Amino acid sequence: MLILGGGLTGLSAALHVRRKPVRLVEREQRVGGHARSRRRDGFTFDITGHWLHVRDARVHQLIDALFDADEWITVDRRTRVYSHNTLLPYPFQANLFGLPREVVHECLTGFFTAHTAAQRDSTPPRTFAAFVESRFGAGISRHFFVPYNTKLWGMHPDGLTPDWVTRYVPVPNADQVIAGAIGLPQEGLGYNAQFRYPRAGGIDHLPNRIYRELTTRRGRGQPVRIDLATDVEEIDPTNRRIKLDRDPNWIAYERLISTIPLPELIRRIPTAPSSVVAAANALRWVRWRWLDIATNRPPRADYHWVYVPEPELPFFRVGIYSNACPQMAPPGGASLYVELSDRDAVPSEPAVIRALCAMNVLRSPEDVVFCEPRSVEYAYVVFDDAWADATRTIFAWLERVGIHSCGRYGAWIYNAMQDCLLAGIEAAAWAETDAT
Numbered sequence: 001m002l003i004l005g006g007g008l009t010g011l012s013a014a015l016h017v018r019r020k021p022v023r024l025v026e027r028e029q030r031v032g033g034h035a036r037s038r039r040r041d042g043f044t045f046d047i048t049g050h051w052l053h054v055r056d057a058r059v060h061q062l063i064d065a066l067f068d069a070d071e072w073i074t075v076d077r078r079t080r081v082y083s084h085n086t087l088l089p090y091p092f093q094a095n096l097f098g099l100p101r102e103v104v105h106e107c108l109t110g111f112f113t114a115h116t117a118a119q120r121d122s123t124p125p126r127t128f129a130a131f132v133e134s135r136f137g138a139g140i141s142r143h144f145f146v147p148y149n150t151k152l153w154g155m156h157p158d159g160l161t162p163d164w165v166t167r168y169v170p171v172p173n174a175d176q177v178i179a180g181a182i183g184l185p186q187e188g189l190g191y192n193a194q195f196r197y198p199r200a201g202g203i204d205h206l207p208n209r210i211y212r213e214l215t216t217r218r219g220r221g222q223p224v225r226i227d228l229a230t231d232v233e234e235i236d237p238t239n240r241r242i243k244l245d246r247d248p249n250w251i252a253y254e255r256l257i258s259t260i261p262l263p264e265l266i267r268r269i270p271t272a273p274s275s276v277v278a279a280a281n282a283l284r285w286v287r288w289r290w291l292d293i294a295t296n297r298p299p300r301a302d303y304h305w306v307y308v309p310e311p312e313l314p315f316f317r318v319g320i321y322s323n324a325c326p327q328m329a330p331p332g333g334a335s336l337y338v339e340l341s342d343r344d345a346v347p348s349e350p351a352v353i354r355a356l357c358a359m360n361v362l363r364s365p366e367d368v369v370f371c372e373p374r375s376v377e378y379a380y381v382v383f384d385d386a387w388a389d390a391t392r393t394i395f396a397w398l399e400r401v402g403i404h405s406c407g408r409y410g411a412w413i414y415n416a417m418q419d420c421l422l423a424g425i426e427a428a429a430w431a432e433t434d435a436t
């Protein structure tokens, strides 16, 4: 059994294969993929917020099997929205109180107009922009969803389909919208009101512990071989064999699980039909650029993260790791991430820090110990008009040639770490069925 990629999906698959020998190939020097952490001078940073939201009992069981009970903390989410110079509870659509009165008026009128229209017309919206307008109305779209998502996706939401949203965008009822508009905070809405996180700081404790379990597996299950710093050069699905960059010989496999990004997988299969190559070329994604910031004084803000729709600010979300997990910074200090709207250029760091002070996130620019730009190539899959047809074409072919491509970038979807751990369990079950 061959597994490509040592992120959470690949590691979970390796962990759950019991009856067959496993070889896992990972391009980087260490496992974890997007769930890796970076440490500097006592500060810890993830690839921006990586909070584990668990709703599935199998994931709780997995964590409990791998860790002692006191190695994880459970945190009640504290999130805010910064809009019109005001800090609101999250989500915006259910917490309008505090905004300028004309904005509240516009948002409420729009919400009830949309509500009435939805009772007459139930045609599913075609774009994400139409989805938010039909659910929340023109005002809430204009003041939050459109500017926030334009910054997050790097494009107007009328270029996106609503395929990814249902689980992630909380839709309050009329009662909640009214309550939130007159000052009764509506918190705890949405899929992630609580999360779990390693007490010692750094989400990489999770992949690292699975790695340790796999590499010390003695007498329990089949052996696992993990090749780090090894790239996949070519895949020949007809003959079920693969070539790695460190080895000129072909390696035979019985079953292949791939968790590497889908376009990268197809690029490594020279025999892929032209329709599949064209479909892979149609896939789009957004890369992420953010700042890791360390401070030597506690921040002014007490929340875990804040959404920033304001178009004039160069970031769309700011998180404070150490407010959720104090071990992410030395005593008295803080570690933060600032997710930047511009994917190509880093905005002026002093300007970002000044904006954070103006928003009352930080107390003073002098508190900053260091500020470092970071980026990842594959962050969010873009759900545009091409997505459904392209992924259908690719997966139909991959199934025919016996490759199981899964995980966030292998399945080419929007998901979270919990889903990846579960995708690994499913992939292992697929791999242990008799090969055809």
Ligand SMILES: Cc1cc2nc3c(=O)[nH]c(=O)nc-3n(C[C@H](O)[C@H](O)[C@H](O)COP(=O)(O)OP(=O)(O)OC[C@H]3O[C@@H](n4cnc5c(N)ncnc54)[C@H](O)[C@@H]3O)c2cc1C
Pocket: 004, 005, 006, 007, 008, 009, 010, 025, 026, 027, 028, 031, 032, 033, 034, 035, 047, 048, 049, 050, 051, 052, 053, 230, 231, 232, 259, 260, 261, 264, 288, 378, 379, 380, 406, 407, 408, 409, 410, 415, 416, 417, 418, 420
């Ligand atoms: C900015 C951001 C914030 C997020 N926040 C959260 C959050 O708060 N909570 C949450 O639950 N989830 C969050 N996620 C999602 C989470 O990171 C992913 O769902 C999960 O980590 C994906 O795991 P994976 O194994 O499917 O993919 P990956 O982590 O991408 O793993 C794939 C692995 O394949 C390797 N690889 C790639 N190409 C090759 C190759 N050619 N040969 C060999 N190996 C290769 C990579 O190095 C990587 O290790 C976030 C994601 C992003 C981008």
